[in-house]
Amino acid sequence: MLRQVTPGRYDVYEALLHALADPASGRLWMLLWNGRAGSPDAQYGNMEVDGVSYAPCVTSAQELAASGWNRAHEVAGALDVARGLYPDHYGIWLNPHAPGGGVGIPWTDLRRIATGLDRMPAGPLRLCEPTVELPQFYALLAQHAHRTPAVRSLRRAWVQPALGTPYLAIGLDLYSTAPQSVDAVRAMMRQSVAGVPDGLAVSTVAMSDEYDPVGMWLKAHARPFYDREAHGGQAPGGPGYGYPPAAPGTY
Numbered sequence: 001m002l003r004q005v006t007p008g009r010y011d012v013y014e015a016l017l018h019a020l021a022d023p024a025s026g027r028l029w030m031l032l033w034n035g036r037a038g039s040p041d042a043q044y045g046n047m048e049v050d051g052v053s054y055a056p057c058v059t060s061a062q063e064l065a066a067s068g069w070n071r072a073h074e075v076a077g078a079l080d081v082a083r084g085l086y087p088d089h090y091g092i093w094l095n096p097h098a099p100g101g102g103v104g105i106p107w108t109d110l111r112r113i114a115t116g117l118d119r120m121p122a123g124p125l126r127l128c129e130p131t132v133e134l135p136q137f138y139a140l141l142a143q144h145a146h147r148t149p150a151v152r153s154l155r156r157a158w159v160q161p162a163l164g165t166p167y168l169a170i171g172l173d174l175y176s177t178a179p180q181s182v183d184a185v186r187a188m189m190r191q192s193v194a195g196v197p198d199g200l201a202v203s204t205v206a207m208s209d210e211y212d213p214v215g216m217w218l219k220a221h222a223r224p225f226y227d228r229e230a231h232g233g234q235a236p237g238g239p240g241y242g243y244p245p246a247a248p249g250t251y
Contacts, residue, residue, distance in 0.1 A: 002059065002094060005103050010162040014122055016103070021113045026078035028057045028092070029064045037074035044085075047093055054093040054104055055085060067097040082110040086211065111211050120212075121161035127217045130158040130168055137195030141170070142226040144188045150174050150181035151188070153224035155207070159214055167201035171218040177208065 001019060004012045020026040035042035044055040058064045064073060081092060086107045095102040112120045138156075145151040155171035172185060189204060196202055205215045224230070 002098070002103050010122065013103075014117075014163055017105070017109060017113060017117055020078040020082075020105070021117055023077060023079060028059065028076055028078050028081055028094075029061065030055065030057045030074045030076055030081060031067075031069050032072040032074055036072040042072075042074065044090075046090075047096065049093070049104055052091065052104075052106055053089065054091045054106075055081075056093045056096050057081075058095050058097075063095055063098070067095070078113060082114040086110040086114055108211075108213055121159060121167075121214075122163040123213065124162055125213055125217075126160040127157050127214065127221075129222070130156055132158070132168070132200065134168075134195065134197075134200075137192065138225055140195040141188075141192040144192050145226050146228065148184050148188045150176050150184055151226075152228055153207075153230075154226040155218045155222040155224050157214060157218055157222055159203075165201055167203050168196075169214050169218075170202065170204050171207050171215060171222065172204055173207040173224070177206070 001012065001016050005016060006012075020028075031045045033043050033045040047054050047056050058067055058069075058073075078092075085092065089107045091104060091106040091110055093102055093104045108123055112123075141154065145154055151172065152175050153173040155173070157169045157171070158166065159169050160166045170189075174181060174185065189202075193202060205212050205218070207215055207218065209215050
């Protein structure tokens, strides 16, 4: 499958991610720069490509022999590797010794493996301001948000995954992620989707999630279309958290 991954073949790349996420097939031979497998000082190797960090690894004992690696290695499940590496913004690079240089899996896709491939859109993502006119939905959503004390602000983006249907993403900036607050926000979204035309997909993203690429884009590029504090609302229970108030200007 690695040999079939070429630029633009996102279907093959996605199949590779599914193979890595499968506990039955997703084993990796991680190359250790320091220490030995299981030792406290064990440390993965590091390589940087286009400013992005990766831990090099190989996909079988045969590939390990072919690589000529003469230090220690650790055999691990790709799921465990993904869970350990993505929070530090590290990806993995499969078979860097192979003809063509192997295949890199960036940390954003390791996060998808770690949290569930079907739960997050397939990258790379194209994101922009929505061009679909939905005044009824936005008005209804803002109205319900104003009645939901947990909501600080709302943002929006149009997301085009590499594979799959484009959708409207609503960024939720909340004062609290306590269970009762999350339940109230879910109810708010259920009440508001009546204003969405049939066939238009809508998803939500937590602005407090520091690893979500859609949330990261919203923080950098989108101003709120609903902002409780800008509308004179009071923050419940003291200062909140999340994206700071947007600076004056337009986008």
